Amino acid sequence: MLVDTGANVTLLRTDLAQKLMEQLIYTAPNISLKTTTGEKTEIRGKLDASIEYGSRKFHHRIHVADITDPCILGLDFLQKFNFTVDLEKNEIRTGGEEISLFSASVQHSKSCAILVKNRTIILARSECLIQGVPEVSSQFRYAVIDLPSQVSQKCVQVAATLVDLEREAIPVRVLNLNNKPKILDKGAVIATYETVVDIVAHPQEFSGAQHLPSTLENLEGLNEEQRIAIRKLLKEFQNLFSTWDADVSHCNMTQHRINTGDHPPIKQYPRRLPLAKKDETERLVKEMVDNGIIEESSGPWASPIVLVTKKDGSTRFCGDYTKLNEITKKDSYPLPRTEDTLDALSGSQWFMTLDLKSGYWQVEI
Numbered sequence: 001m002l003v004d005t006g007a008n009v010t011l012l013r014t015d016l017a018q019k020l021m022e023q024l025i026y027t028a029p030n031i032s033l034k035t036t037t038g039e040k041t042e043i044r045g046k047l048d049a050s051i052e053y054g055s056r057k058f059h060h061r062i063h064v065a066d067i068t069d070p071c072i073l074g075l076d077f078l079q080k081f082n083f084t085v086d087l088e089k090n091e092i093r094t095g096g097e098e099i100s101l102f103s104a105s106v107q108h109s110k111s112c113a114i115l116v117k118n119r120t121i122i123l124a125r126s127e128c129l130i131q132g133v134p135e136v137s138s139q140f141r142y143a144v145i146d147l148p149s150q151v152s153q154k155c156v157q158v159a160a161t162l163v164d165l166e167r168e169a170i171p172v173r174v175l176n177l178n179n180k181p182k183i184l185d186k187g188a189v190i191a192t193y194e195t196v197v198d199i200v201a202h203p204q205e206f207s208g209a210q211h212l213p214s215t216l217e218n219l220e221g222l223n224e225e226q227r228i229a230i231r232k233l234l235k236e237f238q239n240l241f242s243t244w245d246a247d248v249s250h251c252n253m254t255q256h257r258i259n260t261g262d263h264p265p266i267k268q269y270p271r272r273l274p275l276a277k278k279d280e281t282e283r284l285v286k287e288m289v290d291n292g293i294i295e296e297s298s299g300p301w302a303s304p305i306v307l308v309t310k311k312d313g314s315t316r317f318c319g320d321y322t323k324l325n326e327i328t329k330k331d332s333y334p335l336p337r338t339e340d341t342l343d344a345l346s347g348s349q350w351f352m353t354l355d356l357k358s359g360y361w362q363v364e365i
Contacts, residue, residue: 001072111193112194
């Protein structure tokens with residue numbers, strides 16, 4: 001429960017109001033609240049409820065709205081029941097009773113460290129899931145882990161994740177961007193976390209006709225139990241699949257860098273395009289800009305474009321980086337031997353292939 005002297009009215013979150021047995025008084029649809037950011041939030045209705053605070057119960061009419069906090073005690077409640085807020089003593093008083101408050105900025109937003117549970121070696125330019133433990137115990141169950149500032153300078157990145165602090169070990173996904181293995185000693189600080197006071201679940205509606213229709217129907221060779229398991233798995237991770245041509249995601253954990261050493265910039269003039277292709281070129285460029293794939297820029301480097309007709313008759317927009325490739329310092333990443341890869345599949349019965357949607361567009365450069 002949040003005590004907010006800046007809120008004019010007391011608010012209750014919509015999903016909690018629906019669980020109460022009290023009669024909801026619906027308001028006119030044109031009544032709304034204005035938040036501190038200037039946005040408007042619609043009022044769903046009003047509710048006559050009993051609010052238990054400390055050892056006393058208070059009967060008050062509260063407003064129901066789509067808010068993040070479960071309940072916000074506003075100025076109307078505080079004034080009606082003669083509450084006094086004492087920030088110096090960090091307490092609220094009414095009727096001779098003193099109730100302690102906590103400061104979100106001091107206790108719940110304070111970053112705590114996550115330590116490496118066991119000594120771990122992360123190979124060069126790779127990622128792994130390591131086990132971590134909180135440095136101090138927390139009264140809350142959930143937390144969001146993030147990257148500490150001192151680690152970011154060592155070519156190591158940590159994925160921001162919602163974790164359960166009651167687990168024996170906290171899974172931390174770590175990426176080593178260095179060209180050398182990274183050793184994480186036991187007890188080293190690998191991440192920080194901030195506790196989560198409340199989790200609001202917004203279930204995503206799924207439409208089988210809109211997402212993965214052909215994949216869900218074409219499941220030949222499976223029995224009914226296996227079909228149900230596959231459908232459930234695909235529906236759970238449906239947001240990972242592209243549903244139209246412009247639906248291209250991207251990885252923000254790293255950025256690709258083209259190493260040209262000390263070579264001066266290469267600037268090539270654009271090639272002439274057929275008049276019949278100019279409108280198509282402008283359309284493709286606009287689509288890439290609108291979808292966040294490319295952005296306008298200025299610099300000393302320039303390469304011409306090439307339009308390639310695909311088998312289905314559509315146009316593939318390409319860049320001719322022949323001159324750039326000639327001066328680029330290559331990284332050597334030998335592929336594993338085919339025999340070793342096939343041997344690793346020994347005993348497996350089910351196989352799956354995944355094809356990235358416009359994979360080169362998914363890594364920032």
